[in-house]
Amino acid sequence: MERDDVYEYSLDTHHSEEEGKKVRKKIWFVTLLLTVVTAVEVALGAMVKQGSDMWTTVKVLFIVLTLLKAGYIVLTFMHLGDEKKVLKWIILLPYIIFIIYLMFISFTEATAVGPEM
Amino acid sequence: MSGHASNEMNTAPAWGGKVSPFRVSYGKLMMWFFLVSDALTFGGLLVAYGYTRYTFDGQWPIGEETFEALPFLGNGYPLMYVALMTFILIVSSVTMVLAVEAGHRMDKKGVIKWMLATIIGGFFFLGSQAWEWSHFIHGTHFGRVELEDGSSAIVKGHFGEIESFEVIEPGAHSPAAGELITNDNISAEEGDLMHAFQHAAVAGHLEGEAGNLKIHLHDGTVAKVNKKADKNLQLLIKEPGTKYAVSLPSDESTRISEEEGSVNMYYAALTKGDVIYGANMEQNEYGPQQYGQFFFFITGFHGFHVFSGVVINIIIFLGVLKGIYHKRGHYEMVEKTGLYWHFVDLVWVFVFTFFYLI
Numbered sequence: 001m002e003r004d005d006v007y008e009y010s011l012d013t014h015h016s017e018e019e020g021k022k023v024r025k026k027i028w029f030v031t032l033l034l035t036v037v038t039a040v041e042v043a044l045g046a047m048v049k050q051g052s053d054m055w056t057t058v059k060v061l062f063i064v065l066t067l068l069k070a071g072y073i074v075l076t077f078m079h080l081g082d083e084k085k086v087l088k089w090i091i092l093l094p095y096i097i098f099i100i101y102l103m104f105i106s107f108t109e110a111t112a113v114g115p116e117m
Numbered sequence: 118m119s120g121h122a123s124n125e126m127n128t129a130p131a132w133g134g135k136v137s138p139f140r141v142s143y144g145k146l147m148m149w150f151f152l153v154s155d156a157l158t159f160g161g162l163l164v165a166y167g168y169t170r171y172t173f174d175g176q177w178p179i180g181e182e183t184f185e186a187l188p189f190l191g192n193g194y195p196l197m198y199v200a201l202m203t204f205i206l207i208v209s210s211v212t213m214v215l216a217v218e219a220g221h222r223m224d225k226k227g228v229i230k231w232m233l234a235t236i237i238g239g240f241f242f243l244g245s246q247a248w249e250w251s252h253f254i255h256g257t258h259f260g261r262v263e264l265e266d267g268s269s270a271i272v273k274g275h276f277g278e279i280e281s282f283e284v285i286e287p288g289a290h291s292p293a294a295g296e297l298i299t300n301d302n303i304s305a306e307e308g309d310l311m312h313a314f315q316h317a318a319v320a321g322h323l324e325g326e327a328g329n330l331k332i333h334l335h336d337g338t339v340a341k342v343n344k345k346a347d348k349n350l351q352l353l354i355k356e357p358g359t360k361y362a363v364s365l366p367s368d369e370s371t372r373i374s375e376e377e378g379s380v381n382m383y384y385a386a387l388t389k390g391d392v393i394y395g396a397n398m399e400q401n402e403y404g405p406q407q408y409g410q411f412f413f414f415i416t417g418f419h420g421f422h423v424f425s426g427v428v429i430n431i432i433i434f435l436g437v438l439k440g441i442y443h444k445r446g447h448y449e450m451v452e453k454t455g456l457y458w459h460f461v462d463l464v465w466v467f468v469f470t471f472f473y474l475i
Contacts, residue, residue, distance in 0.1 A: 014447065015221045023218050031211045035204065038469075042200040045474045050179050052367035059475055066470040070463055077214045077459045079452075087139035091149050099160045106168040114172030 030076050037065050148453050152460045155422075159464050162418070163471050166411045175363045176355050178404035180473040182271070182366070186252055192275075199473045202245045203465060206423075209238025210462040213430075217455045220448025225437065228451060232434045235458065239427035246420045253412065256395025258311065260318070261355075261402035262386035268358025270373070271402065272383060277345030279310045285331070288338030298340060306335050314342065321390030327380045330388070352379045355404060412472070419468055422461050429454050 015023065041062060048058045075081035080088050139146060170177050181195035188198075212234040219227025259272035282298040284291050290304045300309050307313040313334060317323050322333040323342075330342040352373040353364045364371040373379045386392060393402045401409035433454045442448045 014223070017222060020218060020222050023221075024215070027211060027214055027218065031207070034207050038200060038203050038207065041470070041474060042196050045181055046195045049367040051365055055367070062470055062474050066466060069466050073210065073459055073463045073466065077210055077462075078456055079217075083141060084139050087141060087146075087149075090139070091153055095153055095156060095160075098157070099164075102160065102164050103167070106164045107171060110168040110171030114174055 026076060030072050033072060034069055037069055041065055142449060144449065144453055145456070148456050152456065155460065156464075159415075159419075159467070162411075162415050163467060166415065166471065169405075169407050169411065173405050173407075175365075176405055178355075178408055179366050180475070182273075182353070183403050184249075184473060188248055192257075196473060198245070198249065199469060202242060202249070203469050205238055205242050205245060206462050206465050209235050209242065210459050212238060213455045213458045217448070217452050220442070220451045223443065223448070225440070225443050228437050228448060229434075232430060232437060232451065236427060236430050236434060239423060239430065239458075242423055243420065243427065246416065246423070250413075250416070254395050254397070256393075256402050259350075259383070260315070260392045260394040262352075262383055263391040264352070264354075264358060264361065264382055264386055266358035266360035268354050268361045269356040270352040270354050270361075270364075272350060272352060273372070274350040275348040277347045279314055280343045280345065282310065282313075282332060282334070282338075282340035283343055284338060284340045286337075286339040288334060288336035290336045291334070291338040291340075297343075298338075304336065315394050318387050318392050319390060319394065321388075323388045323390075325384075325388065327384040330384070347380065350375055350379050350383060352382060415468060415472060419461070419464055422464065426454075426458050426461050429457060 044058050044061070048054050074092075080091065141149075180199075184199055185195040186192050186198065187194045212231045216228050216231035216235060219231060257272070258276035259274070261269060261271050263269050280299075282303075284294050284296050284298060287294055290306075291298060292302065298310075303309060303313065307316075314323075314332065317332045317334070324331045324333075328344075328346065330344065332340050332342050334340065351369075354361045354371075354373070355363065357363050361373070362371070364373075373382065393400055395402060396409040396412070398410065398413075400406060403409070433450050436442060436450060437448075442450055
């Protein structure tokens, strides 16, 4: 009897030539995206001075763009998007919760110690 | 894949170790767990950096002011070098994922080609980082000076080239009085003109004023410094003193310009020895002591990850060449080392934003 409930390796260990073409197309798309986002970040960083009126907006934009880049790297390059959903969230969720907590508590403390923001 | 879940499962082999949890292999799962813990380390470091930065506020160095040099081209290119490093790492991440893709098609030649490209990209990144560290440690031509009112300032502008030292009183190894010391005949002890100049400045062995400086060298030589005039010398106050407040990055009028006497103020500090060049573990010209330590630790720890990533990639690459994974029937080892390599790229994306951009 052929069994389909025993998986020794990841589901996508092998794929065909045609599937490969699709995967490669996606890889090149993500490459382009990461490059363009980085170029935009550098241009903004060089043009907008810290402390100017625009700076807060740009700072938030930097963080959003960074998370966008990180998302593409983790989900596409590291194939976490292709893994089982439960694995994806077991990796991501504890980390996200912890890092948000750590940032919250540290920056709250930092403003208490340092000058008024 | 959801179709599988409704299948009747034979639970007997589940307890025999035959079913992989989460449908990934043991090795890949453990690699993910390792990466999560490693990400916590880097997360902790970056949050600590943010905490320290908040507490210093205006004194903290600004990325586009600190990192603006390019090899061979000099200064005035804010963030370009770091952007280049980021691009190198992204490209090597792409070649890695292409190697993984080739592995899925059992295309050994493809895996070899793309892994080799990844390793070369890794070496390029390490080389770039070595240059950046060297530049950071040696510092700028101007350095950071302490002004008379106790404030501390970094300097922007074009440093006029030092052409020669004209000997006034000959020392043990110098040419006769009136002769010139140039980079061609300077003693090995002094290194080169720039090095001798900075060394003398720190030791308080310079005297005079801009355009008329005298230098005392190690061997007792006293010489006149032939130096071109600096252009557009501006002082950016980083720590306030009794007279000057901190310069705002968004407002250039808060800098001290040449019209306001920046040149004389700079050389007054230089001849008193109140200058710091570059960075070490105790102090740096860019900002608070902690800034240098965070720079060395965060980029160093990341660089060490890149280095170990390159080493692991080379080991797996040799395995691919020998055909170990081809015989095994799958290239999962390439996938696992790929995960680590992408993680290194991922960390750099965050370091780039939080250390250099913001």
